Amino acid sequence: MAEITNFRGEARAEQSETDRVVDDLIARVGERVRAARDRKGIPRRVLSEKSGVSPRYLAQLEAGEGNISIGLLQKVAHALDHKIEWLVGEDDPWTSDALRIADLYRSATAQVQEAVLATLSPEPTAQRRANRVCLVGLRGAGKSTLGRRAGMKLGIPFVELNREIEEQAGMPVDEVMAFYGQEGYRRLEAQALSRVIATHDTMILAVAGGIVAEPETYNRLLNHFHTIWVKATPAEHMARVREQGDERPMAGNPEAMDQLKSILTSREALYDKALAQLDTSGKTEDESLAELTGLIRERGFV
Structure with a gap:
């Protein structure tokens, strides 16, 4: 007892x-x-x-x-x-x-992060980034269109990360979001990025605008790609998305433009970590393409 x-x-x-x-x-x-x-x-x-x-x-x-x-x-x-x-x-x-x-590292600029990595890691920056170029920025800036055409002009593969996610998940991105939510999508996005890095030494990659919201994934992207921020005015972002037949940004939402400006403002510092910028505002597609390919060649990204 x-x-x-x-x-x-x-x-x-x-x-x-x-x-x-x-x-x-x-x-x-x-x-x-x-x-x-x-x-x-x-x-x-x-x-x-x-x-x-x-x-x-x-x-x-x-x-x-x-x-x-x-x-x-x-x-x-x-x-x-x-x-x-x-x-x-x-x-x-x-x-x-x-x-x-x-x-501190996560909030530092790409240049500071590069210096830190150079100190801590013996692997040269050029070796990490190889000949990979990544286009970042909000939807409607022209990442996919310009990336695809630049890839053809330069004779290198073009990949959209969302297509990689869809292939991995076996369903469209919209269904991925519906089934797995934002967290599940971010996990698949990180996995797809790792797979792309492992399988391509030379390429142009276009990523979704929100990738900057996941610090670990975005830092990995910054460290393994020559990044270019493709940007435009909020009005042009909105107009281009609608020209693509996507009415979601405006449908039933009179505050859509204000929200777009708010998103752009909140992400500006993150997009600014890219190594270069390409402003497509007020330019034709051919003009922007010429600037993009010229930038890639001049900076020795490929």
């Missing part, structure tokens, strides 16, 4: 310790979410809109009272532009040297 009593006592003590560890984790996550939001100056309402998690649930989370699921926490982490392990790990993300250095 004494052994049974001791066993029950030890079990209760173990359960109590487990509960304490869980409570500490919930409190730690809430504190870090609140701190990350404050550091970025993001109101809780905005974080709610970006993550899809209700303001009430976020308030409970930040107060250490919300037992949030892994899926929802990943959405919150993504909206804060942080990795989920930064929110749950035992190391303090604000004082840990490794995490602080990683944060």
